Amino acid sequence: MMKTIGITTTIPIECLIAAGCRPVDLNNLFISHQNPSQLLDIAERAGFPLNTCTWIKGIYGACIKHRLETVICVTGGDCSNTLMLMEVLKLKGIKTIPFAYPASPNPEAMQQEMEKLCRTLGTSMKDAEEVRQKLAKPRSLTLELDRMTWEDGSTTGFENHIWLVSTSDFNQDYLRFTREIETFIIDAHRRTPFSSDRLRIGYIGVPPVFANPLYSFVEENNARVVYNEIQRQFAMPCSGTNLSQQYSNYTYPYDTAGRVRDISRQIKLRRIDGVIHYVQSFCHRAISDIIFRTELGIPILTLEGGSDYNINQHLKTRIEAFIDMLERSKIEKGKN
Numbered sequence: 001m002m003k004t005i006g007i008t009t010t011i012p013i014e015c016l017i018a019a020g021c022r023p024v025d026l027n028n029l030f031i032s033h034q035n036p037s038q039l040l041d042i043a044e045r046a047g048f049p050l051n052t053c054t055w056i057k058g059i060y061g062a063c064i065k066h067r068l069e070t071v072i073c074v075t076g077g078d079c080s081n082t083l084m085l086m087e088v089l090k091l092k093g094i095k096t097i098p099f100a101y102p103a104s105p106n107p108e109a110m111q112q113e114m115e116k117l118c119r120t121l122g123t124s125m126k127d128a129e130e131v132r133q134k135l136a137k138p139r140s141l142t143l144e145l146d147r148m149t150w151e152d153g154s155t156t157g158f159e160n161h162i163w164l165v166s167t168s169d170f171n172q173d174y175l176r177f178t179r180e181i182e183t184f185i186i187d188a189h190r191r192t193p194f195s196s197d198r199l200r201i202g203y204i205g206v207p208p209v210f211a212n213p214l215y216s217f218v219e220e221n222n223a224r225v226v227y228n229e230i231q232r233q234f235a236m237p238c239s240g241t242n243l244s245q246q247y248s249n250y251t252y253p254y255d256t257a258g259r260v261r262d263i264s265r266q267i268k269l270r271r272i273d274g275v276i277h278y279v280q281s282f283c284h285r286a287i288s289d290i291i292f293r294t295e296l297g298i299p300i301l302t303l304e305g306g307s308d309y310n311i312n313q314h315l316k317t318r319i320e321a322f323i324d325m326l327e328r329s330k331i332e333k334g335k336n
């Protein structure tokens, strides 16, 4: 039977698949659970402080609930909390394999990290490169779906989010994922597109805990999300010619300046009117809000999510006010 390996965030899953393993993104396992709060309870009962990020607690709960035996913990380029999470998992008898993105996007350093991972898993970079070729199709289909969101207007912000975010592990089975997304795209081509007069919103930051309610609420208010920054990065839009280039072009693990360049290009291409920056409570990445507000030159609404899987009235009012402000400013610009 194929060995299942948990991952704490997007990593070069080509190495895992080449080693005959099935990668499972623990974030997706947590948030798609029928009762995610139950998994948070497992973590809090084990002693995780209340002010630990929901995603970290959810990952821990998912590992325990699904009795995972091995987890690859990303110790560089993602989240400092993962270091302690890894120690606790070890304590609970779960085998942990550390993986660190290099400090800066350097293909040679990336190659060395992936070679180390391949050796640990008992495979080679040559085999991992072959898997890369196999994943080219589902990756390109996901990017086509992304194009349909902003260019054709035929897929919703939530659909865009869910398909792109799923490329971190291709829902544990890339062949099934490929068949499902092919069918989805064929169906979506037959839809009546969204009206072009809706406001166009970009979503940046880590994926939200309240995805469906957020995207739906934006759409109820004559706007729609046409860009999901990190989720799109999971699909590897700049794949280069080999794995070391592909994972060096992936912006999430590196400095915010690289993300700003990527986001700025997409704001222009997708004609985005305003940006929602999602930050997770107790996450160090929230500090990047200072940089985005200085560098992006576009109205930004910063929303913070905790462990509430719905958007409360306070958040709804702020979203409505933001959309209202963007509408007024668009009308003003039209007059000038």
Ligand code: SF4
Pocket: 053, 054, 055, 056, 078, 079, 080, 081, 206, 280, 282, 283, 284, 285
């Ligand atoms: S949201 Fe922030 S604190 Fe939470 S797991 Fe992700 S990077 Fe870590």
